[in-house]
Amino acid sequence: MPLVHFRRHAGKPKGRDYRCKRCVAARARESRAANPKAKAEANARYRAVQLASRPDEYRAAQRESDQRYRERKRRDRERTRAWHEANADHERAYRQANAERRNANARAWRYRRRVSNHLAELQTVIALWADLTDTDTPDPVDAAALVDHWTASGVANICARGCGKPWREITHVVPLSKGGAHGVTNLVPVCGRC
Structure with missing residues (x-):
């Protein structure tokens, strides 16, 4: 496997981690799934550090994230509403048949x-x-x-x-x-x- 698939690690003899990026990501996913409480605590600690060190930047980023989320939800609602309006006859027939x-x-x-x-x-x-x-x-x-x-x-x-x-x-x-x-x-x- 080419070296590009391994993370840089100054503490290792060849300057690279011994596990590939894909394996590291899989292990992290397993760890998060096995320890959701620990992951939530780590996230809370990270947010607290970010808020304490850069409160204005953190709040601005949080506002942008919230705005993107609201916009995505609004688009999803509009798309769903449009689909229901376009397929009203089909839905009615399906409900009656079932x-x-x-x-x-x-x-x-x-x-x-x-x-x-x-x-x-x-x-x-x-x-x-x-x-x-x-x-x-x-x-x-x-x-x-x-x-x-x-x-x-x-x-x-x-x-x-x-x-x-x-x-x-x-x-x-x-x-x-x-x-x-x-x-x-x-x-x-x-x-x-x-």
């Missing part, structure tokens, strides 16, 4: 959100129970996995105890206090009355 699928997806999303909200409440109660009993708090359950399990079991929208009413809460088949697991197979929807 109305049932869109409605089904919306219903599924609302159902997953409802299950997720109930699981969040249940997880809070379990965390309090774990604190009182000095046990480890179990890992949260994935709402999508739970919905898939309930759909396969045939209890997605009704009480699992067989009364046929819509469910209002989520409970454990085998309670945690009796050794039950906090997992997909041990959680069922119940109406809370039967």
